[in-house]
Amino acid sequence: MDKKGLIAVAAIAATLLAVPAFSGQAQNNTGCGLGTLLWEGKADDSVISQSLQATTNGTFGNQTFGITSGTLGCEQPANIIKNDRSLAFTADNMDLLARDIASGQGETLYTLAELMNFPTADRPGLYATLQANFDQIFVTGEETAGVVLDRIAVFTL
């Protein structure tokens, strides 16, 4: 191989190495509990989803007017008393809610308190109580939004 060929091979190899290898295979993350992702199919760092964002800020599929999302693919217990909105919000934001409850503060927690119409003056007390009882709200991490809200409701009485 001549010198030019050698440099060509080295250059191509270097370029290939420089492009990080991504699998791009999305996992099935819909369902219930912690780790439920809202952007399934987009949840990878692949070159594809990067280019998607680059050119068009695009999204896959045709879900255009989703007033609520969340509870798709997640079986809820039959005896739910919560309103639709707090249920969908909890299902969609389970990870952040768990983190806010564990920290005793955070926007997701404040938003849920607002959705539950909890009296403003009593909210700091609620946050502290929920934090202290984190391990009674999230036991397995597989709880549905309905179960989480039922357990939270116990501390709002």
Add this chain to the structure above:
Amino acid sequence: MTFGNPPATGWLHPGKLKRAGALLSFLFLLAISGLHLTTPCVSHARDSGLDTFRRNAAVQGLADSRYWQILLHYKPNLFGKPVSLIDDPAFFLAEQGQSDPAAEFDATLAGLWQPQDDRQPQRHVRCRFPARSQWLIDSLEIDPDALPPVSCEELDKTLDHVKPRSAVLIFPGNHNNSPASMFGHTLLSIEGPYRSRLLSYAVNYAAHTDETNGFVYAVKGIFGLYPGYYSLLPYYAKVREYNDLERRDIWEYQLNLTSEEVRRMTLHIWELREIASEYFFFDENCSYNLLFLLEAGRPRLNLTDPCRPWVIPIDTVRIIEQAKLVEQVSYRPSKATRIEALAGQMDRRETDTALALIDNRITAEQVLQSDLPRQGKIRILDVAAETLEFRYYRQEIERNAFRKASLALLRNRSQLGLAEQVEVEIAAAGRPDLGHGSNRFALGVGRRAGNWYQELRLRPAYHNLIDADHGYLPGSQIDFANLVLRYSPQRNKLHLQRFDLINIVSLTPRHAFYKPVSWKVTTGFDRLLFGDRSEHLIYRLNPGGGVTWGDQRLMAYGLMETDLLLGGRFDDSFALGLGGSVGLLTNPLPDWKIHLSGRQLWYAEHDLERAMELSVKQSWQLTANTSLILELARLRSNAQSLTDTTLLFNLYW
């Protein structure tokens, strides 16, 4: 370009006004007499009502009015004829609606008198096009009770859910390491009665596809081969997508639209539901299309006449600011920014403990029981939880493992009480709309190999490593269509020195919890020095990858590079090079920036075996939109070398 002025002031000439007035009175009399003549025809009472309103509409010139143009997205084409930018036939009631505002107007008006179809009740014009219907009813003072009764279940349900009251312009910025986010993005959020902004609804315009080939996607996207759709989704979903998945900081600009204006805008958004329009990356993109929505809310705004053939999201933020729509600005740091801020507060021991925790070398219980101060334990558990989520979103860990680890961290975290309130440091980033303009024009003089030259540079977008960072990401560069022309007075010759189609550099410093790759890609024409001291224009594709250390104040980087050169000068018309570059980027003073760099590339060409470049670039910011740049470069090809010095005055707009 000014905003808010009527587009054609010539119209308001007093003579013209008088004549128009006379014509209007005449038409009005005609309309009244027409009404009189048709009144006796009782059997056609419904049609006659319609006819009357038709005539009134003609008298008022409603079909040519600005609001009708806004609602139907009519813009004059090359011949000055109005054509709607929306191509989907479903957006129009008249067959020629896309290019005939009057026919479309007439069909819409007639549609109001149509009884609701039991089989497709939601297709009735008042349900499908509520903004148009409402405007017609208001403008012509139509008594809604005189119209056939309709019930719009879907629309009412949506309005009841969203309860539009106020609106926010959302700007997710670009992230340093994502080629993806490039110029940023804009969307709107419609706020209802809730205090929490997370409960608002995001209105987004984006291309939709199932294409899985990134390259095909990029090309088709740029040339408008994908349909763009508006979507309405809970804002929290968008926040998580941009903040957490894509690691983009979000800027929120509260708009001063009244609740009535926001309601009108929401009705128009409803009209755009499931309507396809071609998405062009450069002009008819997310940002441009959102401007129509604002006009639909407040018709006296004139935002959609672009003064440039391309629209960059941050420019639309500026357009909206100039139109005095912005009331308040807030900032939502991305997950990457939050992790970085936490990492910055941790000492060596805390960092090591957190890393051990993340790598499962110790447990969360051990952290809780250690002798570290309480706030230190909180920082460790918080940064571990954020990092864990981050890795899960990147699909580096499985869901079950994530759940287990997450629960253990949070369970222990919940026993530590509240963290100290620490605001994430955002002063360094700065509001993106207050950064330098994205167009750059530069004029200067220089000396290359002992010859004087004058230089002109023109760059339509966007930001260079040496440009002032305020409002931009330090270490990021996206130069697009950067043109450099040089004129040599001695030889009386003008030549192209450089034309970068794209020149992207992304330097992202690594820290304990996040180790991104830095990279660059340049492609375009460049004037190259050869070993026989001649200079020739070549085409170049030059990618590279490596690492960066440091922070926003001082960054050091090293990149491996390859270089593909095309030109008649080479054997086989091409040359391939391999090498690397190192550099330092620093801000010794807020307005002073220095970039030191060295690069060496090896090729297998007779008159280009080894090319080296050492350069010092400095910029001094004079005002937000002007600066001085001094560049010193030493170039060497084989045994030949030369020095090139340039002093430039930059103007951004």
